[in-house]
Amino acid sequence: MTTREDLAKWDAQDPLAPLRDLFDLPAGTIYLDGNSLGALPRATAARVQEVVTREWGAGLIGSWNSAGWIDLPHRVGDKIARLVGAGPGELVVADSTSVNVYKVLKAALAIAAADAPGRNVILSERTNFPTDLYVAQSVAREHGCELVLIEPDEDPADRLDDRVAVLMLTHVNYRTGRMWDMAGITAQAHERGIVTVWDLCHSAGAVPVDLTGAAADFAIGCGYKFLNGGPGSPAYVWVSPRHADRFAQPLSGWMGHAAPFAFTTDYEPAPGIARYVSGTPAVIGTAALECGVDTLLAAEPYGGMVALREKSLALTRLFADLVDERVSGFDIESPRDDEQRGSQVSLTRPEGAYAIVQALIARGVIGDFRAGQSGLPDILRFGVTPLYTRFVDVWDSVEHLRQVMESDEWRDERFSQRLAVT
Amino acid sequence: MTTREDLAKWDAQDPLAPLRDLFDLPAGTIYLDGNSLGALPRATAARVQEVVTREWGAGLIGSWNSAGWIDLPHRVGDKIARLVGAGPGELVVADSTSVNVYKVLKAALAIAAADAPGRNVILSERTNFPTDLYVAQSVAREHGCELVLIEPDEDPADRLDDRVAVLMLTHVNYRTGRMWDMAGITAQAHERGIVTVWDLCHSAGAVPVDLTGAAADFAIGCGYKFLNGGPGSPAYVWVSPRHADRFAQPLSGWMGHAAPFAFTTDYEPAPGIARYVSGTPAVIGTAALECGVDTLLAAEPYGGMVALREKSLALTRLFADLVDERVSGFDIESPRDDEQRGSQVSLTRPEGAYAIVQALIARGVIGDFRAGQSGLPDILRFGVTPLYTRFVDVWDSVEHLRQVMESDEWRDERFSQRLAVT
Incomplete structure (x- = not known):
């Protein structure tokens, strides 16, 4: 014993x-609740204070350039990318998990419609985190699709038929902690022409994730659980470079524009993942998230x-x-x-x-x-x-x-x- | 002289x-750039530090209850409401301006389709802030609508015909500072069965706004300009109580659910403005925004x-x-x-x-x-x-x-x- x-x-x-x-x-x-809200990193308070007093208070509007605020979603995104097997420039910090689910589901349906037309099912799992299901219901309604939910003990492979356009799963289940085989399921989905969306909320920073190795299509995740980004931290979105330029997600805010400060009348999506940014980045929250992500990167010398x-x-x-x-x-x-x-x-x-x-x-x-x-x-x-x-x-x-x-x-x-x- | x-x-x-x-x-x-990024209120640094160290660091997950995080979008929303002529419980802090434009345009189209069916024009103005136009282009495309833009020197009243479903204007123009007559234009729009969306980014906290008095339909605005909420502060959304329960906006995240912590499989929109919340609220950013809004409320004893x-x-x-x-x-x-x-x-x-x-x-x-x-x-x-x-x-x-x-x-x-x- x-x-x-x-x-x-x-x-x-x-x-x-x-x-x-x-x-x-x-x-x-x-x-024992870092899977719901990660603990406070020791570096965060001072860093947030610096952003508030020095960058905002003293630097004012100039800090968009001088403090690098405009690049923050990409800089922190590149750090998260290292934790989930993604390349630099492929992942960006933006909005909430819920909003990002909406973006990637719309994009995944567009990719599916182009590559395997005529399908109308979004497949997910009944105990997926509710916000994913709620947003999927909304997207399905808007697109005339059906949201089909397998039971938690079912094998998704058994349900991957040629009606399915998109398979959306959470890599690690929020209730049970059960982890799917991302690479195996993605391969099975791709064999049947199905686009995959992976929710990494309970896996990024908790288990090794290899989006590139799994040849995944889309992924989203939150900043406030295992990434230790703080309450209501901004979330992130990753899109395979195979797909990033193929569709302009519908929350087409100015910060996803190819030239936001040209103030043109027509939207022109930025190349790559930058088009998945919508509005002005949440600077304070993203700075706190960076401190959280840094705690995980600090483990790199330890393996x-x-x-x-x-x-x-x-x-x-x-x-x-x-x-x-x-x-x-x-x-x-x-x-x-x-x-x-x-x-x-x-x-x-x-x-x-x-x-x-x-x-x-x-x-x-x-x-x-x-x-x-x-x-x-x-x-x-x-x-x-x-x-x-x-x-x-x-x-x-x-x-x-x-x-x-x-x-x-x-x-x-x-x-x-x-x-x-x- | x-x-x-x-x-x-x-x-x-x-x-x-x-x-x-x-x-x-x-x-x-x-x-002289508070119209782009408001200056730092003296109270903000200490309040943000309190949220980070005491509420998050010491209170951890319990602060959702004990520090009132869960009510924060509504508490701060109620304060903003006082600045824009809205009632308590009518306005909520959430997401970015761009994301909120998407929500309210979708909602406004749904209200228009119910009350004045068969219209397919979203009318706006060519020098509206680009993010509003970009999002309107996306919504128009999704709904088979046409986005029609008047010139800055045109009178919107001349273009309010029975093809127009929604009129979206920014109350104060970001380029020129020109202010529309919100009450007059809204009345003209309503006479023709048109639903109005007002962007308050350059007016809330800068000029008196009376959404209730103007009988406006929908409004959104940002937190980081005249509200002094800090870089990338969360934005806000207001929906007239006439419309709030009539449509469930599509970014149906769990925090807009009637009972988020019941973890039900199906989305049931919360009553009222709460359904315009999508994901988990940005706690740190919203706390900073509250300090900014408080600077304006501090002017109440002075008129x-x-x-x-x-x-x-x-x-x-x-x-x-x-x-x-x-x-x-x-x-x-x-x-x-x-x-x-x-x-x-x-x-x-x-x-x-x-x-x-x-x-x-x-x-x-x-x-x-x-x-x-x-x-x-x-x-x-x-x-x-x-x-x-x-x-x-x-x-x-x-x-x-x-x-x-x-x-x-x-x-x-x-x-x-x-x-x-x-």
Whole structure:
């Protein structure tokens, strides 16, 4: 049996351990919700202050040139590209995940209409993150398409027929942490003439992603989870260079124009990924996002995403094993197979998921609750972030869970009072 | 003839003068570009720091509830509403101006199709800000509509026929500062069954706006000009309560859902303006925007927008008069009629506009250059912000302009080198 002392040794020997110092983590808290909002990097506060006081306050409008604001979406985009197997100039920071889903779905339908005309199905999965489904419903309605949802236990390959124009999947599922085989599924889709859209919200910065190697078509993702960009951070969008110049996405704001400062009357899309920018870039938020992305790039001398992945799998494996050994009454919803598991462990129970999460939060162990979707059970989510999660944190979290259950503490009615945001 | 000493007396007697202390303005600079990027409010740096370190860093994910992040787009929206004659719960902070133009144009077309079917023209004006035109081109293409552009000297009323579904105008023109009669034009449009979209980018916080009084239909605007929200600040969107529940805008992200945290599979739009939110709100940027809006609300005890407008008109009138009196070779493009002039003065000249602006910037007088659009001339723009612009600033700016012209200093070739952002 593993002991806490064993895990303290693991931490002491962990070559990634120094990376924890890149973060400002509150004392007395074990933060297992970096899959919902990444923790604050130590560099961010000073950098944001610099943007506000020096660049905006002193530099004023001139900082669009002198502080490089105009290039910021591309500069930070190039950094994110390194985390997801994309090339420089292929990925840009812009807008929110929801808005970017809209852009790439419209573009993917246009590419599909050109290359494999007459198809009218967008295929996705029922437990995809709701915003992806909501936007897909809207796009399907606008284009006279049908949104078809497979069940989470179905193999998408079985549904890739010649009615399907676009397959949109989230690489790592937000509920269970289950990870799709991006390269294999993309290849199967392409064999059938289907364009792929990958949502990387729970995978970029959490698992190695290789968009180029997978020959993917479109990808989007958010900045505030594993990229540590801060609350409501701008999102990003990637388009394969095969497709980038073939379609002008419809949110054709001036910053995606070939020459924004020519102030011409007619829209002319910029070449490449720049056309996926719409309005004026969110400078402060993008600067904060850069600090977050830098925390992941700081792992490059330590082995980068491969080393982070190895630690992440060890942490989640440990979490699941300790729950098995030490706590009863929970099912582990996340795949036990390393190949299929992202950077989280999700538990289910017939009752009490919400209250148990709240009782843990009261003890300083911060995971989160996600309401059951489509008849599936409520879940307790525990995300690990190998940049700052320690092995003893996993031990202590499971120990708190054990105590919360054994003491029936979670049945205290204050833990059942629903907050606005869960 | 007015002298600088006279103007120093005007400043000394100006009841709004103390409001200048709400801003951190760099020494040695006369900032006349608040119509492009508002100056830094003194409160912003500390508030942003609080959001980053205390709310995000210490509060982590819990701040969605405890720091009220989830309500932020509505709380700040309600404050902006006070500046534009809208009611609480009618206006929300979200996305960029460009993205919001897309939402409201789609919604306006849907309302028009329901109330006055069979129309297929979106009417706008050729020198509208390009992003509005670019997005309108995209929406027109998607809907099989025609985008018809009147010339800047035409009266929109002459073109409001029964082919027109939607009239989209910018209340104050970004080039000339010319202001439309919102109430009059809206009434004329409504008589002909036409839905109106008003862009308030250059009017909110600069001139009194009364959306309710004008019975307007849709409005959008940006946060980083006269609202002083910072570079790339989130924008906002207002929909008349007559229309808000009649159409679900297509960027149907989860934060516009009636119950985002129910994680249901199907989109159900939230009631009212909340459905115009798409993705997760940009918390840091919205908090900065709130500080900017607060600088305008701080003028309420001094007479609010009415008093600010009076000072703004006095400043722009003075600017135009001093240019007339003291500098030769410029035409004043902005209306001399107070009723028709926003909060800026635009000058034109047959040559050298760009270099003259750069020469002024080198002297610490920051205006900006806008390239000629649609055969119209290049312009030199000088925006006044009555919260912080002083009468002596206007004198000194015109004096610098006089010296730049008399000395031929602007012909130095370094001032002709084009920067990426103009």
